[in-house]
Amino acid sequence: MQVIILNILFMTQNNQPKYRSNCPISSALDIIGDKWSLLIIRDMMFANKKTYSDFSKSSEGIATNILSSRLLMLEQLGLINKGKLEGNKKTNIYSLTKKGQELLPIILEIAQWSDKNLNEHLKDGAKPFVHKFKSNKDDFIKNMYHYFATREA
Amino acid sequence: MQVIILNILFMTQNNQPKYRSNCPISSALDIIGDKWSLLIIRDMMFANKKTYSDFSKSSEGIATNILSSRLLMLEQLGLINKGKLEGNKKTNIYSLTKKGQELLPIILEIAQWSDKNLNEHLKDGAKPFVHKFKSNKDDFIKNMYHYFATREA
DNA sequence: AATTATTACTTGCATATTGCAAGTAATTAA
DNA sequence: TTAATTACTTGCAATATGCAAGTAATAATT
Numbered sequence A, B: 001m002q003v004i005i006l007n008i009l010f011m012t013q014n015n016q017p018k019y020r021s022n023c024p025i026s027s028a029l030d031i032i033g034d035k036w037s038l039l040i041i042r043d044m045m046f047a048n049k050k051t052y053s054d055f056s057k058s059s060e061g062i063a064t065n066i067l068s069s070r071l072l073m074l075e076q077l078g079l080i081n082k083g084k085l086e087g088n089k090k091t092n093i094y095s096l097t098k099k100g101q102e103l104l105p106i107i108l109e110i111a112q113w114s115d116k117n118l119n120e121h122l123k124d125g126a127k128p129f130v131h132k133f134k135s136n137k138d139d140f141i142k143n144m145y146h147y148f149a150t151r152e153a
Numbered sequence C: 001a002a003t004t005a006t007t008a009c010t011t012g013c014a015t016a017t018t019g020c021a022a023g024t025a026a027t028t029a030a
Numbered sequence D: 001t002t003a004a005t006t007a008c009t010t011g012c013a014a015t016a017t018g019c020a021a022g023t024a025a026t027a028a029t030t
Helices: A024-032 A037-046 A052-056 A064-076 A104-117 A124-135 A137-152 B024-032 B037-046 B052-056 B064-076 B104-117 B124-135 B137-152
Strands: A080-084 A092-096 B080-084 B092-096
Touching: A024 A037, A024 B037, A024 B104, A037 A052, A037 A064, A037 A092, A037 A104, A037 B024, A052 A064, A052 A092, A064 A080, A104 A124, A104 A137, A104 B024, A104 B104, A124 A137, B024 B037, B037 B052, B037 B064, B037 B092, B037 B104, B052 B064, B052 B092, B064 B080, B104 B124, B104 B137, B124 B137
Parallel strands: none
Antiparallel strands: A080 A092, B080 B092
16 A cells, blocks of 8 residues: 655555546646645746755745655656756756646736736736737647747757 | 734735745645635635535535634635625625636636546536536636626626 | 766655534524 | 534644655766
8 A cells, every 4th residue: 555645635545546526627736726836836837846855946936845746746647757967966947738738828827817907017028928828818828838849850 | 013923924014915935836835725715715706605604514514613714714815805795684694806806717727627537526517517618718717706796796 | 996976766854735523602493 | 492404613633745865777977
């Protein structure tokens, strides 16, 4: 019996994550409903961050123990992969799986919501980005997926 | 100086909520980046829940103290309103503000993501709903906003 | 070859948040 | 007049998060 306790979800005896209900919204929140998971994903998507130390340098200042547990959880749930570059045995390279990449529309809708509803305190830097997303969401998302793919190669 | 401590965000001396950074994604997560806030919003949107006891009967089983603090936070941040029905001095009626209603696209994208990526354990009941959303997102959202408006009247 | 730096963590402990059970005060219903 | 409902609060235990320091392996520098 695996005893790894993840911070949000945890594994039952049969090694299945335990969800609060079978509602799709609730179940997603069991995974990404916290302050940090989506920020790690954000940094992978938009800042091309790949390594533990990359993530630990986020402007929000994630604690290393939280980072560690989140990376493990995201990996176990299949949102990210953990790998190495050849010729380097030290540095772990984290990358988004398809399942992880597909969080993009959620993140973009969040950005759009904030842009509209929280802009008293937000910097204007994200405005052109959000504006472009709004003008043609499907294209924007398609282009981002293509960008993810080319980045890997 | 107001000393109300909200569970996620908290107020500074000048009564402004304190965000971790000025990133739109991080700032939204300062508000809705927890396991419960979006579930309350979900219940208001899709189950037409309005009262404290409505919310306390969610299938995920929110604790009443958490419910209480979340309702207060959502109200203070302008995502929901608190009111009464005339002729009833007891029951509080909570309703979504525009700011709160506009979380709909986020929630729908979350539902779509779960439908695709978590469906081992999800019930099929939400499938037609998600399918309809996918077929024409803009229309779907417009119809939902219209539904919210007519419900109030 | 030896020292230093970097990377990816873990550990311990304090603080904050959540979960649970019980209690309360103000209505409203029987 | 009593009972039930509603909207909470309170106390305490359990979890999760935050912070500082430590560690082991690898890689870079001298």
